[in-house]
Amino acid sequence: MILSLVFITIGLVLLAKGADYLIEGAVGLSKRVGVSELFTGLTLVAFGTSAPELFVGVSATIQGSGIAMGNVLGSNVSNVALILGLAILIKPAPINKSTISYEIPFLILISTVITAMLFENPAITIWDGIILLTFMVIFIAYLYTMAKSDKKIREQILSEIDEVEETDHMSWGKIAFLSLLGIGMLAGGGELTVRYSIEFARILGMSEALISVTIVAFGTSLPELVTAITASRKNTNDILVGNIIGSNVFNILTILGISSLFGTISPDRSLSFDAIFGVIIVVGLLIGILLNKKRNAGRLLGAILVSSYIFYIGYNIFLG
Numbered sequence: 001m002i003l004s005l006v007f008i009t010i011g012l013v014l015l016a017k018g019a020d021y022l023i024e025g026a027v028g029l030s031k032r033v034g035v036s037e038l039f040t041g042l043t044l045v046a047f048g049t050s051a052p053e054l055f056v057g058v059s060a061t062i063q064g065s066g067i068a069m070g071n072v073l074g075s076n077v078s079n080v081a082l083i084l085g086l087a088i089l090i091k092p093a094p095i096n097k098s099t100i101s102y103e104i105p106f107l108i109l110i111s112t113v114i115t116a117m118l119f120e121n122p123a124i125t126i127w128d129g130i131i132l133l134t135f136m137v138i139f140i141a142y143l144y145t146m147a148k149s150d151k152k153i154r155e156q157i158l159s160e161i162d163e164v165e166e167t168d169h170m171s172w173g174k175i176a177f178l179s180l181l182g183i184g185m186l187a188g189g190g191e192l193t194v195r196y197s198i199e200f201a202r203i204l205g206m207s208e209a210l211i212s213v214t215i216v217a218f219g220t221s222l223p224e225l226v227t228a229i230t231a232s233r234k235n236t237n238d239i240l241v242g243n244i245i246g247s248n249v250f251n252i253l254t255i256l257g258i259s260s261l262f263g264t265i266s267p268d269r270s271l272s273f274d275a276i277f278g279v280i281i282v283v284g285l286l287i288g289i290l291l292n293k294k295r296n297a298g299r300l301l302g303a304i305l306v307s308s309y310i311f312y313i314g315y316n317i318f319l320g
Contacts, residue, residue: 005196007192015052019051019223026179032172050247050251052189053075053255055186056068056194060190061259063198066267067198067216068259071213071220073274074213077274080282081312083225084297085301085302099242104282107282118272123267128260129258193216210317273316274316
């Protein structure tokens with residue numbers, strides 16, 4: 001059991017560092033070939049933060065495990081309830097109008113669709129995946145349009161690119177090395193995390209679904225947790241809520257979409273609770289923002305979100 005936990009930890013570390021290396025190489029490549037920094041920020045940076053979940057999802061699908069769906073659902077709950085909750089407990093976050101009017105409702109919509117799929121036909125095929133990826137392309141196009149028209153959003157996205165170190169004059173060799181190293185670490189980390197999560201669940205007599213929505217989901221969300229708390233402490237959390245909502249949309253559409261290209265995703269029906277809870281938590285977030293006269297995410301909402309995450313984990317462990 002201890003050995004399984006050690007390998008799961010190693011896998012999660014590889015996933016986190018691999019994502020860093022891959023995004024550094026990808027941003028360096030985009031600058032060398034002249035890709036718009038705005039487009040780079042909307043795609044590569046978003047991919048980089050969700051790369052751990054993606055490689056876990058692909059590895060799980062290849063191995064015939066249902067961890068892919070559990071990881072996405074658990075990560076999405078963790079992102080909103082735990083990560084956003086802790087961040088706004090430190091410092092309340094202002095909300096962009098577009099986040100309230102479009103992005104949160106869109107996340108509620110696709111989360112509801114995924115929940116309905118779990119009840120109707122708990123399997124995501126390659127055709128479902130293609131549909132999900134098509135909606136992701138539409139979502140990125142929407143974000144690109146919003147970023148071009150909103151100076152604040154545009155500056156925040158460009159600042160994320162600038163934070164990636166030493167990419168202005170990166171050599172082709174370094175670009176290739178970092179990209180391949182990142183992909184290798186992500187692939188290896190995904191393999192270790194999935195393989196030993198299954199082993200750990202088997203040893204304890206727990207379901208793969210429980211492991212995927214707790215240990216794996218929390219581990220793959222750690223990069224977002226560090227980023228969110230750092231942003232709050234540095235008073236740079238202007239579009240914190242929008243970033244987390246965007247990450248959750250990316251998780252559902254891209255991770256499930258790409259993972260399904262490697263095989264049908266057949267999640268455990270017990271994940272229905274996690275899917276429903278994911279919808280409830282985002283609806284609660286929207287209501288909490290709308291009830292706030294300043295239309296921001298305040299500390300009371302943060303406390304409620306963190307408390308809901310504690311309940312969520314406790315409920316899953318009790319059932320598991």
